[in-house]
Amino acid sequence: DAMVIQNPRYQVTQFGKPVTLSCSQTLNHNVMYWYQQKSSQAPKLLFHYYDKDFNNEADTPDNFQSRRPNTSFCFLDIRSPGLGDAAMYLCATSRDFGTSGRNEQYFGPGTRLTVT
Amino acid sequence: QKEVEQNSGPLSVPEGAIASLNCTYSDQGSQSFFWYRQYSGKSPELIMFIYSNGDKEDGRFTAQLNKASQYVSLLIRDSQPSDSATYLCAVNIPPHAGNNRKLIWGLGTSLAVNP
Numbered sequence: 001d002a003m004v005i006q007n008p009r010y011q012v013t014q015f016g017k018p019v020t021l022s023c024s025q026t027l028n029h030n031v032m033y034w035y036q037q038k039s040s041q042a043p044k045l046l047f048h049y050y051d052k053d054f055n056n057e058a059d060t061p062d063n064f065q066s067r068r069p070n071t072s073f074c075f076l077d078i079r080s081p082g083l084g085d086a087a088m089y090l091c092a093t094s095r096d097f098g099t100s101g102r103n104e105q106y107f108g109p110g111t112r113l114t115v116t
Numbered sequence: 117q118k119e120v121e122q123n124s125g126p127l128s129v130p131e132g133a134i135a136s137l138n139c140t141y142s143d144q145g146s147q148s149f150f151w152y153r154q155y156s157g158k159s160p161e162l163i164m165f166i167y168s169n170g171d172k173e174d175g176r177f178t179a180q181l182n183k184a185s186q187y188v189s190l191l192i193r194d195s196q197p198s199d200s201a202t203y204l205c206a207v208n209i210p211p212h213a214g215n216n217r218k219l220i221w222g223l224g225t226s227l228a229v230n231p
Contacts, residue, residue: 101209
């Protein structure tokens, strides 16, 4: 089955210790997104890739970086995690249909990040 | 300020009843509307999308869109305890307002279906 996979599902890191989260997809979608979601909040978009074109959100801290080495994979790097970065990190993909906006986003299972 | 609003709930319905979830949005130019179901501790799951005015049915789910009134709703017929979750409404950013690959999210409505 075509799907979005995230690894690891749970990640514990120490304050200030870099961490990398990964996402892969078999849907062959050209858009990949990274979201942060905290308890009882809506998903918050950090950035997204349209093919290799990187789109950062204005309020995404510099502490968060991303790489997309190929169509299937995307990584989220948190350079110096703080306690406030503890959250669920969600990867999603969609197929872009131009200006129609008909880009259903499909989510992976998420990575729960704990910062100690 | 582009917004999507939902009642936070909790909305409580008995098993077998119809659950009605509502969402309003602020930008008239929005074109695409999505309903996601999210169980506690899990990721959002796309359950319905609708692009045209009117109703769209899929199994026990019906999405209703009224662009003139700027609302979209989700009806769940024959509600089951397994439908208990948070339902997130998401609306695309229209092209004139920016990157329409992005969604504006509501905070979600918590639904509890009681056996």
